[in-house]
Amino acid sequence: MKPAIFIAAGTVLLGAMVLHQGGYLSSPATFPKAGTFPNAAQNPRDDASQQSLSKPITLAQGDQPVDADVAPASSRKIDESALRYFASKGETKRLNAEIARLKALYPDWTPPANPLAVRRQGDPQLDQMWKLYSAGKLAELRKAIADRQTAQAGWQPPADLLQRLALAEAREQLINASNLKQYDAVIRVGSTNSSLLTCGDVDVLWRVAEAFARTRREDRAKDAYLYILDNCKKPEERFATVQKALPLLSRQNLDQLLATEQKTPDGKGEFAALRGDIARQSLANADADPKLVIPAADIATVEGLAREGGLASDDLLLGWYYVQRDNPQRAETWFRKARDKEDTAKSSQGLALALINQNRPAEAEDILFRWRDTDDDTRKVYLAAVANLLAMTPPAPLTPQVLQRMVQAVYAAKDAASAQQFGWYADALNQPQTAAQWFKLALEWKPDEEPSAYGLALTRWKTGDKAGVREIQSAWIGRSERIPTVGERSIETAAVGKPRQAAAASNEAGQEQPSRRRPLAQVEVSEHSAARPRAATPGRARQAPRNCSTTLDPSSLSPQTALSRGWCLMQVNRPIEAAAAFDVALRGSGRTRADAAYGQSLAYLRAGLIDRAAIAASQAPMEAGRSIEIRTALLEAQANTAFDRGRYNETIMALDERARIAPERTGLMVLRGYAYLKLRRFADAEQAFRAAAATGNHDALRGLNDVRNERQSNMQ
Template sequence: MRRLRQSVAALLAASCLAAPLPVCAGQVSLADFAAPVTEKPAAPFVPVTATGPDEVDLAALYYYADQGQEERVQAELARLQLKFPGFEPPKNLYMPAARRSMNEQPLWALYEKSDFSSIEAEIARLQAANPGWSPSEDFSGKLARRKIRVQMTAAVAARDWAGVIAAGEAIDPAGEAEIDLLWMLVDAYHETGMREQMAEVCKAILFRQGEARFPDDLLAVTLQKAAQDFSAEEIDAVIKALWPQPARVAALAPVTDALLRRRVADFTANDALTAPLPEADLQRLAAQSDTAGDDILFGWYFLKVKQLPSAEQAFGKAMERAPGAEAAKGLYLSLSRQGRDADAYRWAAGHLDLFAGEPELLMAALAPRLSKPELGALEPQAIAAYSAAIGETQSADHAEILGWYAYNSKQFAAAEAWFAKAFEWQEKPERLKGLALSYLRENRKKDFAALRSRYGERYPDLWAEIASAPPPRGLSGATVGKPAAGDASGYAAALRDKRYDACIRELQRQEDRGGLSAEASLARGWCFMGLNRSSDARVAFNAALAGRGVTRQDAAYGLALAALRDKLTDQAEAALSATPLSAVRDREIRAEIYWQRARAAFDIGQYEQALAALNARMQLVPEPTDMSKLRAWAHQKLGHKAEAKAIFERLSMHLSDRAVAQGLTAVEQSQR
């Protein structure tokens, strides 16, 4: 529970959105851009479309151009520009009528299939057969739009958020009529932590005026997305700005419920909030609650306000709907705080797998029973889980508890090992006493004498207690194993053994106790990389840059790798500039930077830039075949037929590849 509060509180503390409006200066806010409240009803949604002359309006212009009557062409152009401000002469105005009326139906058929490579091949074929012809503006414009949609949709499906952002660069949020494309950008900015950019897109959706305004239900969905990153107070301010009487807007009901859930979670996570929420709001939310997530939300709320039976009921419902670690922990705490220790122990011991990620809570749940062996033998799996949690957390207190459990059940070798480990982690006389008693019960007189010789002066009163200590009770107990050889605890060992979750938990405990060194922050970065949490890794590596020498160089290297994993090539390059790396590492990072830039430039049709990036990369390392294929296609797109053909022919000599064969065919067709 405490860790849940700390994690949510830390999240809010990292954002100015945790502050009441107006937000702190210089930080992004949705409410800052709220439109003035108006009593006029919202206009129906009409997509924004460009206005211009239709075929009838243009008929005379084309006729005069076909007849070569240039004076009348200019007069007609002047008339159209007066009628349609901003109108520009059509690019195909002086094209022969036969070529101008080229049948584009094959192109449209390929367009419906989103077969872009075939479209490009067909355009090249038609242009070769009809010099001077180019696709109509209608087709070219719609093709560009279709490419954007396909690229963004594919990137969303792959959770390639950097790819979504790159594909959406051509979109103008202020005028974009297809709101689902804007939502893709909102999701991508949310996932990559780019809150300012996310706010800009949300503002562009929410605060349109007149006929450009989106319908209420679409605005409500946008607000639900914004609520992931902005406070309930800010969302409320936006609602009041958009709707004079929000209670009458049916589409806002899901937003209102989402904000209420947010307030419940914020109340639970913030120790400074003590006043319970309005009962009417809680009852309304409870009436429609039908998910384990809502049950868990209520469970933590009831725990905080000390309505323990209600908390037990809520967590119990969550376990019935979707058993999980959060519900299991909450139910244990509900039982424990009601003083039902036996029930709490049975619950924890029966769900050890769900407590695996919370070693402190697991130890707290099992320890009371270890101290009362007269209640019966513990389950072997409970002892094994307790031992593992001790090793993971380096808890001297719990190592001592396990030592006494082993001692009282006459498992003296195990007792000796756990007392020794507890004393190693934190010296206390009781732990030394347990170790000494274990030596005596094992009849290891030399070891006992050496222990007394070493610590006799430091703990002079302890040895009389040891001499008069009663023998162990000899109660039956589960078998206790010794600590893992070599001490598999600590973040360094966890990182070495690729136990990345354990590594992160240990480092968090160290940070809670007083901060992390640059070396520890570096280890945290590598553990986050092992968990594919590259955004968190960048934060950790940035902190590790405060170190010196090898630590700083390793941190810069890790930061560059994490940035490249998220396709943030500028950040990777900045990391190289901040701290020089070894020649091998520098070459590795720069090669990947150039490759990512080449791919990004190619995908948006900037073929010259793609070739420039590939050329820069080739100066560093040899070029593999997949990059040579991209190079050949870039030349083909630019009309460099000889260069493209030479590369495709070279690749075809030792590679059987469909893309290479298609490239050769495209080059040969364009040369006919």
């Protein structure tokens, strides 16, 4: 007859968890509900945890249950070898646990009146085996049993020893599988060795719960954690159970665990200290998923902890949370608090990112310079600050010291995007030869970067290097639509820059998140212009801004999504990023493509990039009204740029062309008057100024006075 096997009270019945083929059931596995089992349990490695039992509990499905008419102890041979061993060693706690176990198995069994005086029956080899078991030397114990069976025919070890050995080996296997993250094996071993899952060995229960969570069976993990909380009473283990569940369970399931909270003697909840950690975890989850909705109470909890506890890590959590939620102003507040407490690379990186997102790259560069080489993420954010600083309109005044350190950082990182920005910066300062050197360097670092090639061709054209222009045009045949046209159209005279990509920090998830956190994306940055256009850029964003304060590479977006993002970026005055989004939208068709061409034209006009606006306008047919609007704006911008460059005849030509399609505004009448005045066409200048002065324009009145003065000077 197969021996009946029992487990100590508190054992989790895994009948609902066992898969008959491979360790899993087809129906959902659950742990028993609260109150199903007594709390006492036996640790397979430490019998001291055994408590007295009121009645035996049978194992899971498949094991032999105890019949009601089982033979009394007096008619059966009871294995007291463990009892004798513990008694001989003077291990009182283990001895008492073994007595409790035997009484649970055999209720009519009576232990010796003086267990410590149990007479030792001589079997030194068996005693040595128990010693190996007690020391956890399971492999040596297996070998000792096999050796004795070989040497002594017919000898069998006590069934109790074999059962304990098998259970200890199963525990060891489960622990090893857990450490190796072999979670399916953890569940399989646990399901076939239900005696392991007891309150006496909560660590095993924790590991099984984690295995369920890691294999996407969160409900089963929750049930395992709830079983511990409902049946295991040690305060430190209950606290640790919720603590271990924090990173593994959803907030909804965590709330079920928290609902089991008990009061401590001082009247506080036993999980009070964990609620702050739960709120922190909530914000950390939000950093990984920008769309995750966080309870306001969690944000308030972490803000309170940041103010009261003074931990810089709490300030950083809040800073990253607000960066992800397109609120760089609030992010700046918390990053500054973190930096005041601990001036570290991470706090400085977060602060710099918040400043970049507020178009304050000079502050970002200054803050992050000392930390720029800490790690790749920090370096990328620093280079983003450099690129955005160089791209400001009008060009930012930079000290030689700042310029020099930026140059060194860009050169050390071999960052093509920032080198390209240096090219446009030099071009905006009317230093085309220096600009050409930077564009050439950018191409050496990234040969397939078309904007750098365009910039090099444009600056060579400006310096009269026609052979150099042809060289670039030849190399980019079929790969660029605009490089072959450099120098062929008068509109090139207005070109003062070209959009380009620069390494900039982004928190969008795909954020990841610097964990602290995640790798940074490539984004468009604001463009600069050497000219100072006086005309207002036409067109307003067609949609209210929504979730476009952070930067991202729009190439992964669908045309329609990119179109919406482009209008959003226009609304928050980030035209170059908008132009990049509209460029993706141009991949669409029909109305989407037409809207994208219109939007990109407006974006480049706002950035002062007239040549790019003209090219964008030709990408798709537009409605008549939009076509006139863009054409009018282009001619107005050309007139302003030509005047700034001293090309007054071109100014008049652009204004005449514009006047044929739209009424001339007062400001443009003044511009026309000064162009005539520069050409010493005094009568035409006076006529233009008088027409504008009739509207009460003060600039026109000054223009009339300038005409009189010039005439008098000319007569002398």
